[in-house]
Amino acid sequence: MLTDEVGQDAYKAPNPGISAENPRRTGGNLVQLISPEGERISHPEFDLWVSDVTDEQLCSLYEDMTVIRRIDAEATALQRQGELALWPPLLGQEASQIGSGRALRDDDFVFPSYRDNGVAYCRGVEATDLVRAWRGNASSGWDPYRHNIATQQIIIGSQSLHATGYAMGIQHDGADSVAVAYFGDGATSEGDVNEAMVFAASFQVPVVFICQNNHWAISEPVRIQSHIQIADRASGFGIPSMRVDGNDVLAVLAVTRIALDRARKGGGPTFIEAVTYRMGPHTTADDPTRYRDANELEDWAAKDPIARLQTLLRNKGLLTEEVEAKTQAKADEVARELRAGVINMPDPAPLDLFNHVYSTPNSWIERQKDHYSRYLESFSGSTQEGAL
Amino acid sequence: MSKLTFARAINAGLRKALENDPKVVLMGEDIGSLGGVFRVTDGLQKDFGKHRVVDTPLAESAIIGTAVGLAYRGYRPVCEIQFDGFIYPAFDQIVSQVAKMHYRTQGRVKMPITIRVPFGGGIGSPEHHSESPEAYFTHTSGLRVISVSNPQDAYTMIQQAIASDDPVLYFEPKRRYHDKGEVDETADLLTALPMEKARVVTTGSDVTLVTYGPLVKTAGDAAMAAADEGISVEVIDLRSLAPIDFPVVEASVRKTGRLVITHEAAQSGGLGAEIAASITERCFNYLESAPVRITGFDIPYPYSKLEMHHLPDLDRILDGVDRALGRGNSLSGLEG
Numbered sequence: 253m254l255t256d257e258v259g260q261d262a263y264k265a266p267n268p269g270i271s272a273e274n275p276r277r278t279g280g281n282l283v284q285l286i287s288p289e290g291e292r293i294s295h296p297e298f299d300l301w302v303s304d305v306t307d308e309q310l311c312s313l314y315e316d317m318t319v320i321r322r323i324d325a326e327a328t329a330l331q332r333q334g335e336l337a338l339w340p341p342l343l344g345q346e347a348s349q350i351g352s353g354r355a356l357r358d359d360d361f362v363f364p365s366y367r368d369n370g371v372a373y374c375r376g377v378e379a380t381d382l383v384r385a386w387r388g389n390a391s392s393g394w395d396p397y398r399h400n401i402a403t404q405q406i407i408i409g410s411q412s413l414h415a416t417g418y419a420m421g422i423q424h425d426g427a428d429s430v431a432v433a434y435f436g437d438g439a440t441s442e443g444d445v446n447e448a449m450v451f452a453a454s455f456q457v458p459v460v461f462i463c464q465n466n467h468w469a470i471s472e473p474v475r476i477q478s479h480i481q482i483a484d485r486a487s488g489f490g491i492p493s494m495r496v497d498g499n500d501v502l503a504v505l506a507v508t509r510i511a512l513d514r515a516r517k518g519g520g521p522t523f524i525e526a527v528t529y530r531m532g533p534h535t536t537a538d539d540p541t542r543y544r545d546a547n548e549l550e551d552w553a554a555k556d557p558i559a560r561l562q563t564l565l566r567n568k569g570l571l572t573e574e575v576e577a578k579t580q581a582k583a584d585e586v587a588r589e590l591r592a593g594v595i596n597m598p599d600p601a602p603l604d605l606f607n608h609v610y611s612t613p614n615s616w617i618e619r620q621k622d623h624y625s626r627y628l629e630s631f632s633g634s635t636q637e638g639a640l
Numbered sequence: 641m642s643k644l645t646f647a648r649a650i651n652a653g654l655r656k657a658l659e660n661d662p663k664v665v666l667m668g669e670d671i672g673s674l675g676g677v678f679r680v681t682d683g684l685q686k687d688f689g690k691h692r693v694v695d696t697p698l699a700e701s702a703i704i705g706t707a708v709g710l711a712y713r714g715y716r717p718v719c720e721i722q723f724d725g726f727i728y729p730a731f732d733q734i735v736s737q738v739a740k741m742h743y744r745t746q747g748r749v750k751m752p753i754t755i756r757v758p759f760g761g762g763i764g765s766p767e768h769h770s771e772s773p774e775a776y777f778t779h780t781s782g783l784r785v786i787s788v789s790n791p792q793d794a795y796t797m798i799q800q801a802i803a804s805d806d807p808v809l810y811f812e813p814k815r816r817y818h819d820k821g822e823v824d825e826t827a828d829l830l831t832a833l834p835m836e837k838a839r840v841v842t843t844g845s846d847v848t849l850v851t852y853g854p855l856v857k858t859a860g861d862a863a864m865a866a867a868d869e870g871i872s873v874e875v876i877d878l879r880s881l882a883p884i885d886f887p888v889v890e891a892s893v894r895k896t897g898r899l900v901i902t903h904e905a906a907q908s909g910g911l912g913a914e915i916a917a918s919i920t921e922r923c924f925n926y927l928e929s930a931p932v933r934i935t936g937f938d939i940p941y942p943y944s945k946l947e948m949h950h951l952p953d954l955d956r957i958l959d960g961v962d963r964a965l966g967r968g969n970s971l972s973g974l975e976g
C-alpha cells in the first residue's frame with residue numbers, strides 16, 4: 253500500500269544527478285534537507301538551490317510557518333465560535349505551502365485550492381480576506397490581479413487547467429513568469445488534472461504542478477486514488493517530477509526553485525509531489541475518528557514541519573529569545589487582525605445579490621432586482637405602519 | 641411504522657435494495673467508512689462489504705462512466721454525487737451516454753443507474769454546495785428525474801428508482817436530511833404510489849401551488865398561513881420532474897383557475913417555465929390569471945449570508961399567491 257511505503261522510505265537520501273535541466277523523477281526517494289530530528293542533511297545538488305538562504309531568512313521561514321499555523325488555529329476557533337461557516341485547516345502542511353510559496357516571484361501566478369491559505373499568505377493576501385468567503389460574506393476574498401493568485405477553488409482539480417492555460421498565455425507573450433497549480437492527492441484522480449498534464453506536456457508550457465499529498469481525500473486514503481506514487485504519474489504524460497519531503501521547508505523551497513527555473517528557461521512543466529500530512533480534519537465539518545487511526549496521526553506529529561525547523565534553528569543557535577518573541581508577536585498580531593476583521597466585517601446588503609452576474613446590464617436581472625427591491629420595501633412599509 | 645429522519649429513510653431504502661438484489665452496487669466518494677458526508681450510506685459498507693459499497697477515486701466522470709459499464713454487464717449501480725455542484729464533471733457521461741444508451745441500442749441495453757444528488761440550499765455552505773441543477777437533466781430525454789420531499793417518499797422512491805430499468809436522477813433536498821417523519825418500512829413497492837406520479841399534499845380551491853423537493857414543506861406552511869387569511873391553496877408535490885405528471889396539475893388548475901409555481905432553481909429556462917407553458921397550453925380557458933413563478937433569481941447561487949434572500953420563503957410565496965389572486969402585492973401597480 254502506498255501509505256505504508258511512504259512511511260518506510262520517507263527519509264532516504266535523494267537520488268544524485270538532479271538539476272534544473274534534468275529534474276528527473278526521484279525514484280520514490282524523498283528530497284530532504286532537514287531530517288525529522290532537525291538535522292541539516294547536506295546534498296551536493298539540492299544544497300546549491302538553497303545556498304543563498306541566510307540565517308535571517310531561515311528565521312523568517314520559521315516565522316511564516318508559525319504565523320500561518322496561528323491563522324489556521326484562529327480561523328478554526330472562529331468557526332467553532334460560530335463566526336465562520338466552515339474552515340479547511342492546513343495544520344501539518346505549513347512547510348509545503350511556505351517552502352513553495354516563498355520560492356515564487358511576484359509576477360508568477362498561482363491557482364490554489366481551498367486549503368492553500370499559507371500560499372495565499374505568501375502572496376500578500378490579508379488575513380481577513382482569507383476568511384471572507386468562509387464566513388459567507390462574499391464569493392471570494394481578494395482581487396486575483398492584485399496578488400497574482402486566483403481565488404480559491406473548490407471544484408477538485410479544476411484550477412490545474414486554469415494554470416496550464418495561463419502558462420500557455422505566458423508562452424505566447426514570451427514572458428519568463430510561471431503559473432503554479434496547487435492541488436491534493438485526491439485531485440490527481442480527476443479528469444481535469446490529467447487533461448491539464450496532457451496540455452502542459454503537449455505545449456511544453458511554463459507550469460508547475462504542486463500536489464500536496466496529505467494522505468487523505470476527506471475519508472479516502474491516498475491508496476484509493478493511486479496505485480503508484482503520485483509523482484510517478486507525471487512521467488506517463490512526459491512530465492518530469494520530483495518527490496519531496498513536504499514537511500521540510502528547505503527541501504520544498506529547493507525543488508520548487510528547480511521547477512520554476514526550468515519553466516522560466518523554457519524547459520516546460522514539472523510535477524512536484526510534496527509528501528505531507530493533514531493533521532486536522534478535512535474541514536471543521538468532518539470527523540476523522542470515523543476513518544483514521546490515531547497512531548497514524550501520532551507518527552506524523554513526530555515529523556511536524558515547524559518543530560523540525562525549530563530544532564534546526566536551536567541547534568544553530570539562531571532561535572534566540574529575541575527571534576521567538578518577534579515570531580510570537582507577529583503571530584499574535586495577525587491573529588488579532590483576523591479576529592477583529594471577522595467580527596467587524598459588515599454584512600452584505602440584500603441587493604448585492606444581483607451585482608456582477610454580467611459585466612453589462614442584463615434585462616432579466618435588472619427586472620428581478622427591481623421586483624425584489626419592491627418586495628423588500630413592502631416590508632419596511634408594514635413595519636413603519638406597525639410602529640405607528 | 642417508525643420515525644426516521646430523511647437521511648435514515650434513504651439509508652433504509654438503500655439497505656433494502658442491497659438485500660433484495662445482489663446486482664445492486666453503491667458507488668461514490670466517501671460513502672464507505674465515513675458513510676458519506678451526510679451519513680446517508682452509514683453502516684452499509686460494513687454490512688455489505690467493499691465490493692457492494694465502493695469508495696471510488698475522486699472522479700465524477702469515472703463514477704458515472706464506469707456505472708455505464710456495470711449496467712452493460714447487468715448490474716444496477718447507485719451512484720452518489722457528493723454535492724449538486726460536483727455533478728458537472730459527470731455531465732457528459734450522464735447526458736451523452738446514460739441518457740441515450742437505451743435509444744441508441746433500440747432497447748437492447750438498459751441503463752438501470754440511479755444517481756443520488758444531494759441538492760439545494762439553505763444550509764450555509766460555500767460555493768458549489770447549494771445548486772439546483774435539475775433543469776439541465778429534465779431537458780435531456782431518456783433520463784427520469786425525481787425529487788423527494790418527505791421520509792416516506794425518500795424510502796420508497798429510492799427503491800423504485802433502483803428498480804427502474806431507466807436511469808434515474810434522484811434529487812435529495814439536503815436541508816431536509818434531518819427532518820423526521822413516519823416511515824412504513826413494510827410498504828409494498830408494487831402498491832405504493834409510483835415515482836412518476838404527482839401528489840396533492842393539501843387540497844384547496846383558490847390557487848394551485850406546484851412545487852417539489854425542499855420547498856414542499858415551505859409551500860405547505862404557506863398554504864396554512866394563507867388559510868388564516870381565508871385563502872384556500874392546493875399544494876402539489878410533483879415528485880417526478882421528468883416526466884411531469886401534468887394530468888394532476890391540470891385537474892387542480894381547472895378547479896382553482898390559478899397557478900403558482902415555486903422552486904429554488906433560477907427562473908429562466910427553469911421547470912417553472914415549462915409548467916407555466918404546458919398548463920397554459922392545456923387549460924388556457926380555465927386560467928383566471930397568468931401563472932406566477934416564485935423562484936431563485938437568475939444569479940449564481942449566492943454566498944451564504946444572502947441565501948435567505950435568494951431562496952423562496954413563505955412570504956415570497958404568499959406574495960406570489962396574492963399576485964395570482966389579483967390581491968395587493970409587492971408588484972401592485974406594475975405592468976408586465
Ligand SMILES: Cc1ncc(C[n+]2csc(CCOP(=O)(O)OP(=O)(O)O)c2C)c(N)n1
Pocket residue numbers: 367406407408435436437438439440466468469470530534669698700722726729
Ligand atoms: C469535483 C469535486 N468533487 C468532490 C468534491 C468534494 N470534496 C471536497 S474536498 C474533497 C477531497 C479532496 O482531497 P484532496 O484532493 O486530496 O485534497 P485535500 O482536501 O486533502 O487537500 C472532496 C471529495 C469537490 N469539492 N469537487
